[in-house]
Amino acid sequence: MEQVHPTRSELLKRKANRTLAEQGMNLLKRKRDALLREFMPIIDETMRLSLRLERVTMEAQYELAMAKAREGGPVIRSASFASAGEALVDITGTHVMGVPIPIIRKGSSSMRPITRRGYAITGVSSRVDGIADKFEEIIDVIIESADIETRLKRLGEELRKTNRRVNALENVVIPDLNEQIKFINMSLEERAREDVFRLKKVKKALERKEEERLRRLTG
Numbered sequence: 001m002e003q004v005h006p007t008r009s010e011l012l013k014r015k016a017n018r019t020l021a022e023q024g025m026n027l028l029k030r031k032r033d034a035l036l037r038e039f040m041p042i043i044d045e046t047m048r049l050s051l052r053l054e055r056v057t058m059e060a061q062y063e064l065a066m067a068k069a070r071e072g073g074p075v076i077r078s079a080s081f082a083s084a085g086e087a088l089v090d091i092t093g094t095h096v097m098g099v100p101i102p103i104i105r106k107g108s109s110s111m112r113p114i115t116r117r118g119y120a121i122t123g124v125s126s127r128v129d130g131i132a133d134k135f136e137e138i139i140d141v142i143i144e145s146a147d148i149e150t151r152l153k154r155l156g157e158e159l160r161k162t163n164r165r166v167n168a169l170e171n172v173v174i175p176d177l178n179e180q181i182k183f184i185n186m187s188l189e190e191r192a193r194e195d196v197f198r199l200k201k202v203k204k205a206l207e208r209k210e211e212e213r214l215r216r217l218t219g
Helices: 009-069 071-081 126-218
Strands: 089-096 099-108
Touching: 009 126, 089 126, 099 126
Parallel strands: none
Antiparallel strands: 089 099
16 A cells, blocks of 8 residues: 555545546446447357358359369369459448447449459350359458458457456555545544543643642632
């Protein structure tokens, strides 16, 4: 415990600090609870997207292997070169309980229509179109996963930070202030008892002097 001067002004100061600490702790607990309410559904969504990505990836790899076997590797490579492009994303931002979180969205649908994939429709089979659909779905899920995982990470970091602050106030700051207040109260009470004892001694001394004075007057 830090050095404390046992005075009434210090007692009032410590009590005010304790009140502020308790108010801050209560606010942080409410924030933590609100963050948890936001956080838990995101965990479920993250797991759902992870399973979806795994499923779609396996399906795409299977379709690709079948297409190579039926159409031949050169045909598939040619179609892939022709359909090469980029996936655009829009990044904006929002706040959840005061926590800044980026929002990642598709700039335009990565599920392109057949006519915009770069290869001649008549030059490939429907199997190639099916492969393109699967891999473009993978891109969509990756973008969606990036958004939800970023949100999960930011909220998780803020939860840990908030929880550390709550624990520090609840287990360190407030107990220390309680000990300081207890020490000051005990010191002031002891001082008050000493003052009362001294006053009693002074009163008795005065009473003895008065009795002696009266004896002298009446003697």
